[in-house]
Amino acid sequence: MTGGAGFLGSHLCEQLLSRGTEVVCLDNLITGSRRNVEECARNPLFRLVECDVTRPLSVAGEVDLVLHLASPASPKDYQRLPIETMLVGGQGCLHALELAADKGARFVLASTSEVYGDPLEHPQRESYWGNVNPVGPRAVYDEAKRYAEALTCAYRRERGTRTGIARIFNSYGPRMHPDDGRMVPTFVCEALRAEPLTVAGSGEQTRSVCYVxxxxxGLLALADSESEGPVNIGNPHEHSVRQLAEMIRELVGSDSPIDSTVGAVDDPQRRCPDITVAGEQLGWQPEIGLREGLLRTIHWFAGQLGADTASDRVRLPTAGS
Incomplete structure (x- = not known):
């Protein structure tokens, strides 16, 4: 698995290990962390290899599955690392595909809902081609993923590689970085610190968020199938950004005000997946409700921040409430 020490990758490593699967995690730790895979490292079936996947990959022995997750994923990270983002979507994907082709393995690409850009279709189906600005500040991530999808399809058509493409919508949960700029960790940490919750733009833009x-x-269901994809993996329940900020503030028990900041360039105004294909081909749909998922996330961040960083005004409910 490339990018296995990242937010999603580390959770995926854990689930594969729980199945008794041997996992080789390839990561340069540019946005991932050894801390994310501390528990995995205690399992003899797990191996972390610190390497740059934009260089050719070599893994000894048989390989049944190659998962390509490596990429900066938050706007803060991919705008800080624009060239690295493009390279890992291009050369990194190429080398992961070469490894899968050489080993006769199934290949799964972790693509993104960002391939739809600021969509003119709602909700977004996999047949929609997208509305992406190829030269805007988000382009390095959007176009890297679009290129990776095209390359993955080329390997299937020309090399017969057994590939699958997942288009992942906003995911959240434990192990997100508190300062990566994404919506849920930003709101949670601001509320826990009794700081104003900063909503970009009007706050009326919508998102659908899926617990990790x-x-x-969903990713494992795709890996276990022969579906080519692309398949949307996300929660079809849509909320405005302001509604999510208000819910997080309520769950934390914070009195923090909600402030507006300047909206991001090319920020999608509506984002919600049609998950019909995932249901039909993978038998998958989300199970964790928004309040439950947010509570789990809030409790994890509260533990990470420590009691001394949370205001006395914060009144966290119990996890089961």
């Missing part, structure tokens, strides 16, 4: 365990189940 559901996203991982």
């Amino acid at each position: 365990s559901d996203t991982v189940r």
Whole structure:
């Protein structure tokens, strides 16, 4: 698995290990962390290899599955690392595909809903081609993933590689970086610190957020299938950004105000998946409700931040409430 020490990758490693699967995690730790895979490292079936996947890959022995997750994923990271983002979507994907082709393995690409850009179709189906600005500040991530999808399809058509493409919508949960700029960790940490919750733009733009365990189940369902994809993996329940900020503030028990900041360039105004294909081909749909998922995330971040960083005004509910 490339990018296995990242947010999604580390959860995926854990689930594969729980099946008794041997996992080789390839990561340069540019946005991932050894801390994310500390528990995995205690399992003799797990091996972390610190390497750059934009260089040719070599893995000894048989390989049944190659999962390509390596990429900066938050706008803060991919705008800080634009060239690295393009290279891992291009050369990194190429080398992961070469490894799969050489080993006769199934290949799964972790693509993104960002391939739809600021969509003119709602909800977004896999047949929609997207509305992407190829030269805007988000382009390095969007176009890297679009290129990776095209390359993956080329390997299937020309080399017969057994490939699958997952288009992952906003996922959240434990192990997200508190300062990576993405919506859920930003709101949670601001509320826990009794700081104003900063909503970009009007806050009326919508998102659908999927708890990490559901996203991982979807990726594994795709890996276990022969579906070519692309397949949307996300939660079809849509909420405005302001609604999500208000819900997080309520669950934390914070009195923090909600402030507006300047909206991001090319920020999608509506984002919600049609998951019909995932249901029909993979038998998958999300199981964790929004309040439950947010509570799990809030409790994890509260533990990470420590009691001394949370305001006395914060009144966290119990995890089962």
